Structure formats: C-alpha cells, structure tokens
Amino acid sequence: MLVAIILAPLVGAAILGLFGKRMGERLIGLIACSTVAVSAILSFYVFFKHHAELEQGQKFYDYMFTWISVGSFRADASLVLDSLSAIYILFITFVAFWIHVFATGYMHGDKGYWRFFAYMNLFMFSMLTLVLADNFLMMFVGWEGVGLCSYLLIGYYFTKDFANDAAKKAFVVNRIGDFGFALGVMLLFSKAGTVSYFDDPARGIHGAFNWAMAQGADPLAWSAIFAGGITTIAVLLFVGATGKSAQLPLYVWLPDAMAGPTPVSALIHAATMVTAGVYMVSRASSIYMNAPTAMLIMAIIGAATALFAATIGLAQWDIKKVLAYSTISQLGYMFLACGVGAFGAGIFHVFTHAFFKALLFLGSGSVILGMHHEQDMKRMGGLKKYMPVTCATMLVGWLAISGVPLLSGFFSKDEILFSSFTTKVLPGSWPTVLWAIGAISALLTAVYMTRLMVLTFWGRERFGSSESAPAVHSAPGDHEHHSASPRESPASMVIPLVVLAIGAALAGYAGVPEGLSGGRIPNYFERLLEPSISHSGQTVGAAKVATEPIPPVAHEAVLQSGHATPAENHGLELKLTLISSIIAILGIGLGWVWFNRKPLWEPPSLLEHKYYVDEVYDAAIVQPIKQSSTSILWKIIDVHIIDGGVNGAGYLASLLGGILRRLQSGLARSYVAVLVFGALLLIGYFAIR
C-alpha cells in the first residue's frame, strides 16, 4: 500500500517524461493530477483505516527489498508509516493535488507543459520517499531527489540566465547542507552501527533511535559539538536541515528560487520540500533530546531566522520575494519550536503553513497571471475589483499567517510561542528571549503581509502607467495578452484557491491547544504525534510503545517532563494567547494604516538590499573561490601539472621512439645481418653450454 503511494507519481513522471511530448495539454494534466490523486486517496485511506493503531504508536512497515548489505551495514528499501509520516503524507498529497490542478491552468500554453508536470510528479515521488523512508539512507535518496527536482524546476525557464543562476545557486547551497547531513548519518552509523530509525525484530534490525535514547543526555556545552558524540551527530544533521529548509546562514537560495513557475514556489519552496528539514529533525527527536547544545543552536538559529527574514520581507517589492522571505521566517518558527523541544508544535505549524502558504503563493500566481506576468507590487494596487475570488481567498491566507484568532496560523503560532516561553529544555533566560524574538517576528509578519495585501488589492491602481520602475524578472509566457486591465483567473486556478482557503481557515482545528479550552479538550494533533516524537531523555521510546497503548501514567509523566501543557499552565497559555492575538491585530492595524497612507513608502535600503548578505557571500566566498580556481587550480595545477603530465608522457614516447627508430635502417641486408648474428649467438650459447 505504501509502495503504491510513492510509486503512483513515479509512474506518472515516467509516462510524461517518455511520451508527454506527443500528448495534448488536457491528457498531460489528467495524468499528472490523477497520479497525485491516487497517492492522496491512498494516503487518506491508510490514515483513517489505521487511525487507532497510529494513535497508539504502532508502525506499519512496507518492506520492498534489501538495498545494501555489506558487513554490519544494512539499508533496506523499505517504508514505514507512523503518525508523523502519516500526517506528512496526508497534507503533502492533498496540497500537492490542488497545486497540480492549479498548475494545469497556470501553465496553460507553455511549450514545456509535459516537462513541467513530469518534474512535478517526480518531485512528489521523491518527497513521499523522503517522508516514508524507514532509514536515514533511504531518506537521503528522497532528500537528494527533491533537491534535484527543485533544481530542475527553478531552472524551468532554462533560456533565461537568471533562472539558471538561481537553480545553480539552490543546488550548490543545498549541497553544503547535504554534506553536513551525510556526515551526520555516517557518524551516526559509526557510533550506533545502524542507519535505521527503529527496531524491527521481524527483519532483525536495530534502530538508531533506541541507541540514542540509551545514550543519556550530553552536557550542555559548546565543546560537546566537537566531541564526536550524539551532539555532533545532531548538529551535523541540523546543518543538513539549514540547507534544505533555508535557515541562517544557508537561506540565500530560497528567495532566488522564486525564478521558477509559481506553482513550483507553492509546492516545493513553501509547502513541502523546505519543511523536509523540520521533518528530519522531528524524526530524529530522540537524538536531539539528548543533545541540549544542538537544541539550543537550533532554537537560536530558528528564532534569528524568523526575525531576520521577517525584516527583509518588509522591504521587498516583488510579490513572490515577500512570500519567499515569509516562508523563511515561518520555517524559522518551526525550528524554534523544535529547538525548544516542542516538535509537535513545529510539525503542527508545518501542517497549517502548508495550507496558508500554498494558498498565498497560488494567489500570488493568480495575481501575476492576471497582471500579465507582472510581479512588481509597485505596479499593482486596487486589484480587488478585478480579481474578487483571488482577493477573498488571499484574505483568508493573510489573516491565517498573521495569526488572527480562530484561523489556522493562530493556533500553531500560538502553540510555538507558548512552548518557547515555558520550555524546560533550554537554560537561563533563553526561553523568555526566544519568546520575545518570536513575538516581534509575529508582529512583523502581520505587518509585511498587510503591506503585501494593501499594495496588491487596495489603494490606487498603479498599472497601465509606465512611470514606475522597470519590472523585476517576470516569468515569460507565450500567451502575452496586450489588454491592459487585469482579469480573474480561470476555474482550474480559482477552485484550488477556494479549497486551500477553506483548509487555511480550518486546518488549525486539528490541534487546538489544550489551554484554550482549559484542558477539557485534548490537543488531537499532539496526541496523535505523541508516540512518534521523543520529549526527553527517558521518554516514551518510540519502539517501546509499538504494540501497546501508552499507559495514562506514563503519558502524564511525559507531559510533565516535556513542553506540553500541565494543568497549571493553562492560565498562562490563555494569557500568552491573548498577547499574541493582540500582536497580530496590532500588526495588521499598523500595516493597514501605514501602507494605505503611503503605499510606496521606501523602506530602509539596508532592508531592501537584504542586509547585503548576497554581496557579502559573493565577496567572502564566491570571489575567493573564483580567484583561487583561476590563479591556482587553472593556471598552475591544470596547465602545469595535469596538462604537463599528459604532454610529458607524449614527449617521453616520442623520445624513445626516436632512439628505437634507428634500428629500422631500411636496408634488407642489415636485417639479415642482425638475424644471422643473432642465430649464431644462440647456437654458440647452446654449443658452449
């Protein structure tokens, strides 16, 4: 069953990749959407069929074959379904299906229609492999697969230089992260002797997580990072997560990745792939809970990224760039949650973020298409009259991401802020500091999203005039209409927007924090995730509860030791919720008043130039590498050593040949003389002997 979930999109990718060129748009769209639909339906089926078992922490394996077995190293091509991967495949396939539907409208008339959907289906296969894998090596296959598809889709408009540059940048920056991830997995294997997640007696496999839980906690000290123990593993894996999930300092590829078509930005660079880092960290929660230093680093980097990206998002003019920095900022939130030990809250934010950020990206895609491939917000404004449905659905996304009460983003963001305020994982005043950073970021989020909405949908119409600045890179399309007025998008694009808007409004009710109901209604989402996620050193071992439900006492103990909400905290949670609601509304109000008055307010140039990070990286890393490649690797190593070696071998051969050539005199009698002389020598030798 699980195999069918991952293979359906692969079949689609194969069909489209091999025969798609000769197919019509309608057939291509049908194949691409239906294969994802098959995955989605199967995901929902297995989730609801095994719902009770998943809630109790049971795991379902789908063993295909033993991939590698060398000495003590064993990696199976096998899949596992537990509550964590079940939640992931549910929202991935659901959101992806609607994005595919949207893309059939958005990509209409593009020459590479078949290529686009082949890549999209291939991406779905890789992403589902990443999520369903039951060991780190298999996860790495999916991890690299999504990286490849991301590269292919960012560089989809491969005739444009900026798209190619962005694709290469994404690939190279991701490789840096992947290097850390690979090192982490190797170190884990050398320490734990296995790369599998869990014990599986049926196959005689030992799990790395049981090993990690048996290790006991590392000390909270910077030296632990280099000690080569569990903290080193955790930090290396986190380096991989910073690359894939665009955290400081490796976030630079994600804003540029907006060069790809907008559905790609929605699916890969907002809803699914970039959350793979959060997934991996949550999956390895047993490792992280014993590595407090890594947790602290993760929380700090998460919070810093959230604030940093939010400030940049405030000052961008390209509608997709704003959403890109918003994504980075929200990913920072997720890592903040994981860093304070609230993995459940992090995953919950991934879940709600997938809906509202996919919605916002698709909405921006609808705006871009309606504006005839215009992405510069300086040339928008007043669009609500022309695009009522897009406006209404994006309104939901805007309120959801800003954290307005009773929409999805409110519940998840609130949970994260509360967890970081009350965490017992981090020492000293860190919880308060991180909470404050998170709260400021939440305020900024509300402000920049309001800016985006006001600039796009309200205010004076700024299009049709040529006075504003030259357009930013806009996606090329063959169906350029020259009518000036924007138009609403076709049904194939509007319906996904409506569906995702409903999701963005309601997804939060899957995990209403317990504090809001005074502890009367348990948090369904957290309860479901409970068995898959580790909360402390002596925790509910993921494998221990594989067969029996968690005893209520142990469950309570977990709640006490971890981040979750003991009864006395419910009051505090209510207070914090109130604060974050005020923050959200304050942010929206501020943004509304300010940007309605001065829509074209010039932000500080430091922010508009993204703190000059790209320039600094260019000067500090790219140029030195270029310089040393030119002056040392090329001019010295290549020219002198490599070319010199090849030329030297040729020279030596011709030198030897010049000497040996003298034997070929061309006189037949001289050959005869040599022959006879040789024969006489041989005869003489045998005669004398």
Next chain:
Amino acid sequence: MVPLSWYLGLSALLFTIGAVGVFIKRNAITIFLCIELMLNAVNLTLVSLSGFFGDVGGQLFVFIVMTVAAAEAAVGLAIIISIFRNRESLNVDEVDTLKL
C-alpha cells in the same frame, strides 16, 4: 655407403653459400634463390639424419618444408614482380619507402 659427415658437410656448404648470397647480393631474384638454397640445405640435413637414425619423421618434415617453400615462392615471386612493375628495378636497397 657415403658417411653421414659428407652429407652434413655438403649441406653446411650449401647453407653458407645461401647465407652469404643473401648478404652480398642486391638483386631480389638472386636473394630469393639463395633463400631457396638455404631451405634445401636444411632439407638435405633432415633427410640424411632421418636415414642415419632410421626415423621417417625427418623425411615427413621435409615434405612440409617443400610445401611451405612452394607457397613462399609463389607469394615471393608475386611481390618481386609487383616491385619490378612499380620501380623498374630489383635492387632491394632501393625498396625503403616505409623508412621515415
């Protein structure tokens, strides 16, 4: 009965004449004849030793040598004729096209 040493002596003489001929002659036909002379000197040795030891193997071997010599003569003469047609000369010292 002629003693064996006479046979061997004659064959050694013939072989030497042939070898020296190959050395000093430049005419391709002459060199060719000298090679035939050497081959037949060897044949004479084989036959006489075969008779001396009472072993027919030597005589059998002579037949093989004669067959090969016939084939060699056919190919060799064809080459010589071809060379002569192209060069109007049979001087082997002039046939050095392959030399650089």
